Amino acid sequence: MIPMTDLEFTQLAELIKRRAGIHLKAEKRALLAGRLQKLVQDKGLESFSEYYNLLQGRNHTSAAELTQLVDRISTNHTFFMREQGHFTYFRQQVLPELLQRQGERDLRIWSAGCSSGEEPYTLAMLIDEAFSGDGRRGWDTQLLATDISNSALEAARRGRYSAEALGALPERWARRYFEPEEKGYYTVKPAIRSQVLFRRFNLMDEKFPFTRRFHAIFCRNVMIYFDQATRIRLVHKFYEMTEPGGYLFIGHSESLDRERTAYRYVMPAVYRK
Structure with missing residues (x-):
């Protein structure tokens, strides 16, 4: 030792x-x-x-x-439908707003600190359900999912989860979006996996390399590992990368200093530019 x-x-x-x-x-x-x-x-x-x-x-x-x-x-603990109220708000409020925009036909969503993939795949399934029939034609709906951990990203790309892990999802999702494997495991179907772009990215990088802003950024239960000064700097960079009217979702155990952020409070752990 x-x-x-x-x-x-x-x-x-x-x-x-x-x-x-x-x-x-x-x-x-x-x-x-x-x-x-x-x-x-x-x-x-x-x-x-x-x-x-x-x-x-x-x-x-x-x-x-x-x-x-x-x-x-790195602590890569997550699960499907964690803090479910965020997904409900995204489905009921955010997606309808984005789909009703005139002109733009893309959804720019970022899952920052995506861990083993449950969050971005959930968002991809919500987006898929928001389109009916041929409604997706002409839309770019691929979302970005990043993490600093290579091992977490490898697990996310595999998209392989136990039957127990899928228990938190609606039953129709398990049937529609997952393929059964042996030994009680399921794999996310290619149609959904193709909608998530997984990349290694360090949130501590001085500049974010993205050319366009995001309509929604999910960075949940990541900033709990940072000190206050680091959180303030990161939230400022998130704000710069958020479209006007766009949203930031953080973990329920996290909060923003309203005196030091330009984001507007919407509901617990949800903020808007």
């Missing part, structure tokens, strides 16, 4: 915050050491200081190491 000193924790925690935005308080030292223990041992290193020095390099190896580190410390 490799011990982690106070200095090693401080160095790694500062690096993690700088690169991934995740704020680890002192009481998380045991958690961090536990998640990295086997990783450090497998690399033949004798201390967390050696591991920190490896991460500090400026080559392809250190970049890959940083990606692996983020995968180890």
